[in-house]
Amino acid sequence: MQNPKDGFPMEFVHAARSLGRYRNTEQEAYLLSRILPLASHSKILDICCGFGRLSGKMYSLGYDVTGIDISAVQLSMARSENQGPRYLAMDMRAPPLEKFDALLSMFTSFGYFADPADDIHMLKTWASRLRPDGILVMELADMECARTKLPALDTSFVRHTLDVEEHCQMDWKRGIFKVAYRQGDTEFTCWTRLYEKEKLRDFLLHAGFREVQLFGDLALNNKNPESNLVIVATK
Numbered sequence: 001m002q003n004p005k006d007g008f009p010m011e012f013v014h015a016a017r018s019l020g021r022y023r024n025t026e027q028e029a030y031l032l033s034r035i036l037p038l039a040s041h042s043k044i045l046d047i048c049c050g051f052g053r054l055s056g057k058m059y060s061l062g063y064d065v066t067g068i069d070i071s072a073v074q075l076s077m078a079r080s081e082n083q084g085p086r087y088l089a090m091d092m093r094a095p096p097l098e099k100f101d102a103l104l105s106m107f108t109s110f111g112y113f114a115d116p117a118d119d120i121h122m123l124k125t126w127a128s129r130l131r132p133d134g135i136l137v138m139e140l141a142d143m144e145c146a147r148t149k150l151p152a153l154d155t156s157f158v159r160h161t162l163d164v165e166e167h168c169q170m171d172w173k174r175g176i177f178k179v180a181y182r183q184g185d186t187e188f189t190c191w192t193r194l195y196e197k198e199k200l201r202d203f204l205l206h207a208g209f210r211e212v213q214l215f216g217d218l219a220l221n222n223k224n225p226e227s228n229l230v231i232v233a234t235k
C-alpha cells in the first residue's frame with residue numbers, strides 16, 4: 001500500500017468529476033455551516049483540501065479558511081479556481097502550528113498511510129491544532145459500508161460509469177481498498193485503509209476528543225450500513 005508521496009494528480013479530479021463526486025459541493029458546504037456555526041467556529045482548516053472545492057465555498061460563506069494538501073497540482077488549481085482561502089503545501093500529518101476552531105477531513109481523505117499507526121497518531125496531532133470546544137468533521141467510507149456495498153467474495157471487480165473504469169480490489173483481511181481509476185489513456189491508483197466506525201470513535205476519544213458523534217451524512221441523519229460515515233468530534 002503506497003499512495004503517491006506527492007499527493008493525487010489531476011487524473012483523480014477528472015475521474016471524480018465524471019463520477020459525479022463533486023455534484024453536491026454547494027450543499028455539503030451549507031450543511032457544514034450548520035454543524036460549524038460561523039459565530040463560534042469561523043477559523044477552519046481543510047485538511048487534504050484538494051483543488052479547494054469546499055475551502056472556496058466555506059470562504060464564500062464567510063469562514064476564515066486555510067486549506068492544506070500535499071499535491072502541488074491540486075493546490076495550483078485551488079489557487080486559481082477557488083480563490084480566497086490560504087492554501088499551503090503540507091502533509092496532513094504535520095498541519096500548521098496554529099489553533100483552529102474547526103478541522104475538516106472530507107471525501108475519505110483518511111487511511112492513506114502504509115503504517116496504520118500513522119493514521120492513528122495523526123488524530124492526536126489534529127486534536128492539538130484545535131482550541132477547546134473546537135470541532136473535527138470527517139466524512140469517509142468505513143468498513144460497514146464496504147461490507148454492504150462491495151461483493152462479499154470477489155476481491156477484484158470493475159465498475160463502469162460513463163467513461164471511467166474503476167478497477168477495485170478489496171483486501172478484506174487488512175481492510176484496504178484499492179481503486180485504479182482508468183479514463184481514456186490515463187490511470188491513477190489510490191489505496192485507502194477503511195476502519196470500523198467504533199474503532200475510529202475509540203481512536204478519537206483516545207486522541208483527546210471529549211465527544212465523538214457518528215452519523216450517516218452531513219445533515220446528521222443516522223448512519224445506514226451502506227452510507228458513508230460522518231464523524232463530528234468535539235475537543
Ligand SMILES: C[S@@+](CC[C@H](N)C(=O)[O-])C[C@H]1O[C@@H](n2cnc3c(N)ncnc32)[C@H](O)[C@@H]1O
Nearest residue numbers: 007008048049050069070071091092106107109
Ligand atoms: C480524495 S481527495 C479529497 C480532496 C478534498 N478533501 C475534497 O473533498 O475534494 C484526497 C486529497 O488528499 C491529498 N493527500 C494525499 N496524501 C496527503 C498527505 N499525506 N498530506 C496531505 N494531503 C494529502 C491528495 O492530494 C488529495 O487532494
